[in-house]
Amino acid sequence: MITNNWLHVLKDEVERQGMRRVAEKLGVSKATVSQVLNNKYKASTHVIQQRVEGVYMAFTVDCPILGDIAVNQCLEHQNRKFAATNHIRVALYKACRNGCPNSKLCGSK
Structure with missing residues (x-):
């Protein structure tokens, strides 16, 4: 269906x-x-x-760090706590909290 x-x-x-x-x-x-x-x-x-x-349903968003990713992956990245385990995770944390149009975090830091 x-x-x-x-x-x-x-x-x-x-x-x-x-x-x-x-x-x-x-x-x-x-x-x-x-x-x-x-x-x-x-x-x-x-x-x-x-x-x-x-x-x-394979809906995607354009992540400023990772490019085209599934909506649920975007939400998972937004919910992660800060961890300086690698440069991509740090960049995702910052992007999700600083103006990413897909973020549901309302610019919180």
Whole structure:
């Protein structure tokens, strides 16, 4: 089934792979996936939507450091704590917090 509706994609993937596997791939709990599917999730579903779009729908963003990457990878880089383990990780940390148009961090440092 080809669709642009991320909720339909999420439902289809849960039916195909199971709740646990989908939750693991999205980096959220099974309860979160269940609540989203049953329209009982109290918080905004925007981040869940982006994760579904990145993992299952191949949506991408243009990262100023890495180029074209999946939306869910962008979110993962934004959530990482600072670690000077390599120059790319440092550059990603700085870019995510200093004006990247894809960042959800609102320029926090």
